[in-house]
Amino acid sequence: MSTPLTPHTRDDDAGARLIEPLYQEILRRNVGETEFHQAVREVLETLGPVLTKRPELVDARIVERVCEPERQLIFRVPWSDDAGGIHVNRGFRVEFNSSLGPYKGGLRFHPSVNLGIVKFLGFEQIFKNALTGMPIGGGKGGSDFDPKGRSDAEVMRFCQSFMTELHRHLGEYTDVPAGDIGVGGREIGYLFGQYKRITNRYESGVLTGKGVGWGGAQARTEATGYGCVMFTDEMLRVRGQDLDRRRVVVSGSGNVALYATEKAQQLGATVVACSDSGGYVVDEKGIDLDLLKEIKETGRGRVADYAERRGRDAHFVAGRGPWEVPCDVALPCATQNELTAEDAAVLVRNGVQAVAEGANMPTTPEAVRVFQEAGVAFAPGKAANAGGVATSALEMQQNASRDSWTFAHTEERLAEIMRHIHDTSHETAARYGAPGNYVVGANIAGFELVAEAMLAQGLI
């Protein structure tokens, strides 16, 4: 037996009492998948009131069905390095839920990837994608391949081998991958090329995050980070505040972190720290984003290099996360469980006002409680980082109509979608007796949309 759930509801809630046995069954059937257990638990803890109000969802076993992927694919990915050495990696694609549209979600290439991680990401994706209001189901994939230190030719051969198996499961109406950790424009290019070669189809809508010159959407690169900051701005507005002159700390320095930094700076904030897996850099005058982009996007370098090149203004702290740097707004944009209860306590002590998850599940459940109990505005990833996948859906829309929109138009659509997700989460939380609790609001709003479609589509 694990620790019992802590429902966000009253003790007399009949729905909440149904949840515990469901969760125990999920633990029993998905042995060792700790991140998946965590993601399921965080959602189930908030669903009690919905099940109390909607017994037809209980009768139709919607929770049991939504926690079981429609299909899980695991495959061998052999490839050869530049010296002719042979490597064998494992590929995954979890096609979790297609009630709202084709499976949609990124691919992650990182040595830590395993089935439990892909399932946690796929599970989150179902509700995130629903919240966007776009016609996309939930899925996720990836590999334990480590792209760090590999040449472009090696990455290309790996991507080609990965797609040689995965292509038979994809299609613009079936399953549409995109990027995530370790998968950016370069990898999407190689994956798309191999898909096209095998199928002999220029099926633009089969992958998103493509180059803007060959079917990609303007603003998709920026969308996750921009959207996360737009969501933060909306949360602050509700409290009569804004981002102007705020001190912001961002973790990570990849796609999400770089463009969260860019949007925060555009809105008048000073981003004073960012990080990578080697440590963090503090730059009290504000991160020089051109320099950071040059190091990270062009050079695939480290934040330690940034500190060195920036000179006296910045310093690097090895082997630690950035949460000890005092700030008004914290944006975890690196990876899961990177912000612990101890980090949260330090942030609260230093006066943090708002926290928004650019990454997926970066804040541990204990840390979320620390923020909520301290009255900090907290935005869960499935709401705050949904701008990336929403803009992927806009890319699919442009591909389907053989059109391409301007950056300004696409960014305006993104801003509308982020406002919509904010308002829906905020209103739903209030309607279910948890005002200001975006975790409750986002989970319930996303779940209700998916549950409705599953009910309508019968027992499948």
Ligand code: NDP
């Ligand atoms: P990138 O690969 O571009 O960047 C990842 C960043 O996080 C790097 O700075 C990396 O440092 C750091 N990082 C990764 N793993 C770890 C780790 N185990 N410990 C410490 N630091 C780590 O990925 P993205 O920016 O695309 O993704 C970041 C997060 O955002 C992920 O959680 C992803 O799921 C989520 N996300 C991404 C979206 C997208 O559109 N790309 C959309 C929505 C969510 P290092 O280089 O040292 O490994």
Ligand code: 2IT
């Ligand atoms: O976690 C995510 O939402 C992503 N990695 C983006 C998925 C997508 O299909 O654009």
